[in-house]
Amino acid sequence: MKTKILIIDDEAKILRALKFLLEDEYQVFTSDNMTDGKRIFIEEKINLVLLDLRLSEGSGLNLMEELLSIDPSAVIIIMTAYSTIDNSIRAIKAGAYYFITKPIDNEQLLILLSTASEKLDLKKELDQLQGHLRKTLIGESKSILGIRKVVDKIKDTDATVLITGESGTGKELIAQTIHTSSNRAKKPFIAINCAAMPSELLESELFGYKKGSFTGAFKENIGLIRKADKGTLFLDEIGEMDGRLQSKILRFLQEKEVRQIGDEKNFPVDVRVICSTNRDIKEQIRLGNFREDLYYRINVINIVAPPLRDRVEDLQLLVPHFIHKYRIAYSKDVDGVTEEAMKQLKSYSFPGNVRELENIIQRAVLLSGEDQIGVDALNLNNPTLIRGDHDSSEKHIKIYEGESLKDIEKKVIRFALENNRQNRRWTAESLGISERSLRYKIKEYDL
Incomplete structure (x- = not known):
């Protein structure tokens, strides 16, 4: 399938000439005004644009900003007959991929568009790969095979699931796998980190609120629970949720309905709930920090995400997967690891689990000057590397x-x-x- 390209210029002869030049290699769309150009961009989902700097209706830079706000990944090449260093700098700073001067050199334009198309293809492949990663449990170890068997048995039920395990073991990935393999797969999967925001904000995000119900409530918000209707709600790190909000979650699970803040009406919802925690919930119950009745409600099915050190054999699949992901992202020629590097990886304890492995491979691919990642590129003895992948929710x-x-x-x-x-x-x-x-x-x- 040909790559779509949109040409926006208010001179008809330029549109005709460029369309004639490009139509053998591209599916070409043209517009002589900003309104139609924006409409075509949206309707045809175009992400490669040739845009004139000066249009009869206004500045091409202003239109470019609008297009990039719609699709930040779009590649936009600015054309102008008024070439100045200042214009070039303004265009690039505003987000232009390149700045080309009229009269246009056809060979230069074709090379430029070829390079831009390759960039878009790489991004598309990376997005597909990242989507695959988010939805696929990688590994053939006994523990991963066991999780797959459990997922297969419970995927089409409404039973709540509690996923436990250390940080970085892929608890959200397991939740996504349950969702994408279930009969709810075409409906929303909505995840929220319960440790990442204050209790009041978390409550308003989950249950929603009526306009004017509190200071700052400028418009109505139906809440994430209702947005997940017919789909799956993933409550990550539920062990960090405070007691009052735990009570509201318990009521929601029991009654299958929610009430927005500031409203008197209850809304029925059909939501599959999956929770996760890296804490010892039974210890939190003993300390009075977690409701025992909520624990039994969410722990109908318990899945334990194994630490990477207990499934070292999965490195044979995980390492190539991450190498492929980041060689695309960084346009590198790395295609594997040396025997010595794999041996060191297998002997490493991975306190940060799969998340740490991904960070190590990402860094190694980025910095490696060889086609094989060696021991030096892994840099496993670097304290900065080992200690440096905490997210903000883990610092309190x-x-x-x-x-x-x-x-x-x-x-x-x-x-x-x-x-x-x-x-x-x-x-x-x-x-x-x-x-x-x-x-x-x-x-x-x-x-």
Whole structure:
């Protein structure tokens, strides 16, 4: 199928000449005005545009900004008969892919469009690959095969699922796999990280709100639960949710209906709920931080996401997968790892699990100057690499009124260990204690 290209210029003879030049290689659309150009861009889903800088209706740069707001990935080449350095800089800063001067050199234009088309093809392939990654459990280890069997048995039921496991093990990927293999696959999959926002904001995002129900509620929001109707709602890190909101979630699960903030009407919803946590929920129940009745409601089916160190054999599939993903993203010629590098990967503990493996391969592909990633490119002994892939939701812990000092200390040490990838020297340094004291505390608190 030919790549679509849109040419926008208010001179009819230029439109005819460019269409004649390009129609053998491209599916060409033309417009002599901004309104029709924007309409064609949207209706035909075009992402390659030749745009005149000066149009009778106004500036081509203004139209370019509108088009890029609709599709930020679009490649737009600016044409002009008024070539100045200032115009070129303005166009590139505004998001133009290239700036070409009239009268147009046909050979230069054809080379430029060929390069732009390759860029679009690479992006399309990368997007497809990333979509495949989000929806596919990669691995043939016993634990992954076991998860696939469970998913196959429960995929078309409405049973709630609790996915537990360490950070970076792919809990959301398991949730997506359940959704995409189920009879709800064509309906929405909506995920929200319960640890990433304050309780009040999380409540309004989940349940929605009426216009004017609180300061800042300028328009009505139906909420993520209703947006997920007939589909799947994934509550990531539900163990971080506060008690009051837990009660509302419990009621929603029991009644299968929700009420917006500021409304008196209940709305029925049909939603499959999947939750995840990297916390020990039973310990949180003991501490009074998590409702026991909610735990039993969400834990109808429990799936444990295994740490990567327990399925090292899956590296043979995961490593090539990530190499292929990032060689496309960075236009690199890397096509594998050396035998020594794979041996080192297999002996590494991966405290950050699959997420850390992806970061390591991404960095190695980006920096490698060879077609095979070697030990040096892996850089597994670099503390910055090992400690540097935390997201913002993992940099805070919650302390509740009524917790004992021992419980707080245990929580802080557990957090520090996770935040430092289980490295005891780094953990001790971050806590300001000796490694010997840390070892004692780990033993005392059974960490």
